[in-house]
Amino acid sequence: MNELSKTLLAADERRPVTIYNADGTSPFLLVADHAGNSIPRALGRLGLVEAELQRHIAWDIGIAGLGRLLADALDAALIQQNYSRLVIDCNRPLAAASSIPAISELTDIPGNAGLTDADKAARAAEIFRPYHDRIEAELEERRQSGRTTALISLHSFTPVFKSVARPWHAAVLYNRDARLATILLDLLRREGDLVVGDNAPYAVTENSDYGVPTHGEKRGLAHVEVEIRQDLIASAEGQAAWAERFARLLRAADVVLKAS
Secondary structure (H helix, E strand, O other): OOOOOOOOOOOOOOOEEEEOOOOOOEEEEEEEEEOEEOOOHHHHHOOOHHHHOOOOOOOOOOOOHHHHHHHHHHOOOEEEEOOOOOOOOOOOOOOOOOOOOOOOOOOOOOHHHOHHHHHHHHHHHHHHHHHHHHHHHHHHHHHOOOOEEEEEEEEEEOOOOOOOEEEOOOOEOOOOOOHHHHHHHHHHOOOOOOOOEOOOOOOOOOOOHHHHHHHHHHOOEHHHHHEHHHHHHOOOOHHHHHHHHHHHHHHHHHHHHHHO
């Protein structure tokens, strides 16, 4: 086999991208870059014990369940990535050092050490690109049909990072275009029971993020990246409560956005 044409996923393995409620009529398109923690068989467990693959370093805990509940509540389509961010991070530019991390938080990732160009290219070709190609295809189909779309990127964050506690319950992230983010941030703060991050604990940039800059900003779509603290959505009950909250608030934000 040509070293530059390695294959990663076997024919019987899970596909990298799943679309849920594909025929949803909502203007919202939900995407979840870190919804899954699967590892291709060819990579073993990246040298990690199973317990590490259940931690936040491997995926956005709770987002897959919340995303489906939110999709149901809004009648929105959800496009989710099924493989672990440790294999390749689908919310990082391919040239970024964090695209295939050698260390995540304080954990070394042995299976990501000493990768060849062919190793990296296989992960990009078989996991990263199919996911983003599916998002682009959906957005292009909507554009051609004249359908208005707002892109909602769903994420979750660990309540403690490198021994530092994070006080936020949820956060709103954005870069240059804050149209939808500003409205949603105000609505979240009006809830009265939340500590809400404004571009905290993260902020969107072209160097640290891929989804919003590529699919939202370049297309000129209203968009926002939402973060929810993982301990709040680790359970089915928490996912249901936050899905209900965000369904209500996103509907309200859409009304304000269309009136502005």
